[in-house]
Structures are given as C-alpha cells and as structure tokens.
Amino acid sequence: MNKETSITATAIALAATTVSTAADAVAVNDLVAKIKSTDDAVRGPAWQGAGPVGAPAVAPLADVMSDVNFEIARSAKRAIEKIVRHAGRPGAIGERKAVAGELTRLLRHANANVRRHAVWMLSEIGDDDAVAPMAELLSDSDVREDARCALTRVPGAKAAGALKQAMATAPEEFKYALAESLRARGEEAPGYPSRKLVPTKQTKVKSQDKP
C-alpha cells in the first residue's frame, strides 16, 4: 500500500467511524426517548428491541433507571439486559467487550441500583478485565453482596483471586459470605464454616402444646 492509498483508506475509515457514531447517537436518542414514553405500546417494544443498539446505549439507559416513573425505570433496566444478552452471543467478541466496558464504568455510578445491576450484568459477560472493578464493590456496603454473587459466576483464577484477597480485609461477618463463594468455586475457606443451616428467625405464632 503506498502513502496516498494509505491516507485515503484512513480518511474512509474515519468517515465511516463518524457516520457510525452519528448513527449510534441517533439510535440511542431514539431508544431513550421511547423508553421514557409513558405509553406501554411505545416503551415496551423499545426496550424489548434494544439489544442491537449496543454499548452506546448502556450509560444513557442507566441514567433512566433513576426515573421516578417505576415502569420507565424498569424498562431502562430491562433494555440493558437485552443489550447484554445480545452482546453475549457467540462470536460477538467486540460487542461483548464494548458493553462490558460500559458496564464497568457504571460500577461507580451514584445510584446504588445502577451499580447493583451493572455488577450482575457483568457476571454474565464480564471477563478478567472486569474483575478488579467488580471486586472494588466488595467494600461497598450497599452492593457488596451483589458483587460477591457476581464474582462467583465469573470464571477464571482472577475472580477467585479477588474473592480470596477480599477475605483479608472484609468485615468479619462478610467473610462468611465470601467463604461461600470460594466453596462454590471449589476453593477452601478455612475458619469460616457454612452458616447455611443455622436458623435465625423466630416466629411469634404459638402452638397449642407450647404456648
């Protein structure tokens, strides 16, 4: 390829990227506008068809999850799920990484519900790159239990390592939960036996024999 050809190719690629970005923006704006509709007939098909809109829609949709209209907020949440499941299809590596990248950014969102949803979504498509940001949430008291569950589902040594590492600094009570994650992954967690069979909740209902 000579220099002139290379410059032309670069220009075409840049133009294509610009057109693509503009198209993305139109699609995202259209999707978000429809998701904000109070009309089920508009909003419903929008969130159900959100999958192909992909990564660019993730952050705008996350903001809509705070909408005061619970149906609109729920639709935004479900639209993100559609995007994640679409991006998770076999062979769509680039899309999956792009969506995972957007979800990773949401782990620092001000709304705990958004952080919670993002970490669960990453449990479905996140790879090693997502593990460290997910593990940071193990010290977030609002969502640490969700982060623990999510990391339990991410395969690989890095996720297991993050759970082990958290055992060193976690509050004592939370260590029992982390230990369950490690056991679920086939790891040992000495000193923190399972509490799954320990009853804790008393009823106020009385039987005749034991008033």
Added chain:
Amino acid sequence: MTTNRIHRRGFLQRSGAAVLGASTIALPQILPARVLGAAFTQPTPKDRLNIAHIGVGGMGNGHLGYMLARQSRGEVNVVAVCDVDEKRLGAAVKSTGGKATPYRDYRYILERKDVDAVVIATPDHWHACQTVHACQTGKHVYVEKPACCTIEEGKAMIRAAHENKMCVQVGSQGRSQREAFLAHQYIANGMIGKVHTVKCWHYATPSDDSPVADSEPPAELDWDLWLGPLPWRPYNARYLHGVFRWLLESGGGQIRDRGAHVMSNALHFMNADHTGPVSIETKGRIPTRGLWDSAIEMEVVYQFRSPDWTLIWAQPGEMVPYFDRDRVKREGIRESYGAVYHGDKDKPVVWVGDGQVYTEKKAVDFQKPAGGVDVPKSPRFDHHEDWFEGIKTGRKTIMNVEGGVATAFLCVLGNLSLIVNRKLAWDPVRQEIIGDEAARRLMSRPQRFPYVL
C-alpha cells in the same frame, strides 16, 4: 388462574377425603428412617413418620390437608409447620388442632432429630436449597414442582439425595394418575409405533396489567426469608402469593408451572428421564410492562437424539377438545392443556397432566398382552403413597429426583433460550450448554448469603 389453583388444591383435598373414607384398605406400614434396622413387630405411634410441612399456603395447604387425613388414620404424625407468612402459619397450626409446632425459619425443623420427612411447597426459588439442606440433615423430601430454577441447583439436588440416601419425590403428580399409567402402557407397548413428535399445548401466562410501585412488606411477612436465595430487592405486591409463578426468577411462567406436569409425562412415557435434548429453540412474546417477565405466549422446540424425537411446548398451541363432552361437564375436565403423542401408527392425546390426567378410550381399554412391557405404577395411583413406599422400600419413586430435575431442566432451558434470544446446544450427558459462554453462565445463579445450596 385462580380457578386452576383451587382446582388443584381441591384435588388434594379430595384425595385426603378419599383416603379417610377408605379406612378399611390395608396400607403399608411406614418405617421411619430413625428406626430403620430396629426390630419391632407391632407398629406404635413412634414408628410413624414424623412429617414437617415447609410452606403451607396454596399447594402447601393442600398437602397439609392430605397429611392430616393420614394422621387421623394413625399413619403419620404432622409435627411441624413452617411459613414466612405468619397469617398462613397461624392458620396451618390451627388446622392441626394446635398440635404442630410452628416455625418461620425451616432450618429449625432441620435441626430436629425426630423429623423424618419434609413436604416442601414454597416458591420455586426455594425448592433446591431446601431439598438439598433437608437431604443433608437426613430428611426424606416431597418437593413441589418444578424441582429447580437453575441447572446448578438441579445437579445439587441429585447429588444431595444420592449422597445422603434420601427419598425425594417431586410433585409432578400426573405421573401417578391412573390414565397416565394407561397412556404410558399403551405407548410403551408399541401401539402408536415409533414416537417422533410430542406436541404440548397450554394457555398463555398472564401479564401484570396493573403494575404497582415497590412498598413496605406486610407486617405478617418476613420478606428477607421469602426472597431467600434471590438477590435483595424491595418488596412489591406483585411478587406474592401465588403470582411468584409469573416471574422468571421465582417461577418462570406456564412452561415451568404446568410444563413441569405435561412435559414430565412426556419424559416418563418416552422413558427419557435420563436423557435430554441436544438443542432448544424458543420463540415467544414477553410482557411489555409490569413486574412479571415470563413469556405470555411461547413455543419451544426440543430436539432429542438416539432415539430421535421432537418435543414441542406451545402456549397456546393447538388445543384438542376432550372427546367425552358429558365427562367434561361431570368431572370438570380442563382441556386447556395436554399433549398429542405423534407415532408412526397413531397419535393419542393425553389431556391435562397434573392432578387430573385423561387419555383416549383406546388407551384406557388397551389390555397389555402376556409378556408385554410393564410400566411404573404408583400404589393406588397416589403420588404421596408412592413416596411413602419409596421411603419404606428404598426403591425409586415414580417422579424421583432425576426425573424431577430432568423435567425442570426442560423448563429452565426453554426459558433460557428465550432470555438470550437464540438457539441453545445442550450436552445431555454432561448436562451443559455448549458453545455459548454467556448462556453457560446462566446455568447457575449465585445465591444470597446465607441462603445457599
């Protein structure tokens, strides 16, 4: 839907009443696990199984009524009842004459050495944990269908039952029905030739057309315990009671609620409990609003290999009216779900599939020839009785844990294919989704501490 629930409960109550009325029939003496191996000649009250009921609303209330009928004949002792809803719990205690000990937390029951067996009729998301924990603490289990919500849960249930040698019966009671036995016998004896397709039909899953905002849970409900293994979220009145079936996490729609009956019979008749499909493809329509997210209409195509056959779950599918209209009126037959078994010689119909099962006259009238194929038969066509006999003899029950899990896997995979919106490939030997990492991860759902498998 309300009609159906009452109907199924009514079946259990009628069964209990029938048992009471049949006091002259000799029944097998049940030997509790705690006295197995002990020598005794005269049954005494302490030799009866001590039963605890976990979940006493809806179907759980029906099971409790059945066991109380048996208790009144001196066959079992209902020693404990458990529910996370104090109103339901109070009503259950009252129905036992105040004799059973009430619990909110089922784990207190598991601590009791005198409890031999538990009947679990909680929302679906609790079935696996409670079954595994009961097996691990030495209790036999009758658990409502569907057996499990995830592939991981199902595998854990089988492992726990085997490792602890506990008898687990899953509540797809259709397998125990008389006409299910007759249909099975007809098919197994080659009367319809090689079966190539089983087409199920069932009416649609309801949608939440009046969604409500999250709110504080009612005072009588322990919301944390109701959620159990599910991720924490605020209470919403659309989660319970009964309607938990219409959420994917806690129920999964008609394909799980009734698929666990109709497809249970299909696996049973096809002798396919230990197999599974190689592919699953679902198309469906999910609600556009509301909390309930299970498909309203759907069609799932399961392809089996060696032998090759196709199972189709269709909501609504093609309903076949029951042939005897007088019987429909007389017995209240619900024709709105069932299956057609397409063989290369015939295509008999099996209607309903749970507390009632009906089939065509030719199957009912069929006489098995000498040397013909025997098919499993529950004692007195009673699903609970089959469980008791399984406990007593150690033989596999008609809807044992493997069959229950195999059926639940069909339901789970049908929904998973719709969730990810693509065809799934399944390894029926390893029991794993193959070639799709994101879908594979959905074979499990990490559980909220401390409510874990």
